[in-house]
Amino acid sequence: MTAPTVLFICTHNAGRSQLGAHLMDHVSEGRVHAISGGVAPADAINPAIATTLSELGIDTARARPRAVTAEDLATADVVVTMKPNLDLPGPIRGEHVQWSFPDPADWDAEGARGMRDAVEAAVRDLEQRLR
Incomplete structure (x- = not known):
């Protein structure tokens, strides 16, 4: 059986969607293919997000917003939209799951940990449902 593909989307593909995709890769152990993107990509992943993922042993060194x-x-x-009302470049063919997480653009790692944990819980629930 082919692993399902889950696409995580946020505005800049630097925070929320990076969390979703990296955490899905981490918890699914290959059972799910996770990708991410943004509607207006930033130049780099949010350092606070990278730090909180690193604390779980997740390497983001090659992560680039796209x-x-x-x-x-x-x-x-x-398709998981990490905030409501994103202006997407086309229609969604698969299932659409909409989550609402705040933009961590100006957060430090301390502030981002709670969101990381909330995203991880949501990702674990989604991964379990996809089994």
Whole structure:
């Protein structure tokens, strides 16, 4: 059986969607293929997010924000928007899951830990449902 693809989307692909994709890779241990993108990508992953993921042993050294594409939306089995009302570049073909997490753009690691834990709980629930 092919692993389902879950696409995590936020505005800048520097915080929330990076959390979602990295945490899904971490908890699913290969059972789910996780990717992420943003509607207006930043230049780099948020350092506070990278720090909180590093605390779980997750390496983000190669993580680079990128734009979500119409092809991403058409091929993902599940699309998770990490905030409501994102202006997406095309229709979603698969299941659409909408979460609402605040933008951590100006947060330090201490502030981001609570959101990391909340995203991880949501990711674990989604991963269990996809088994």
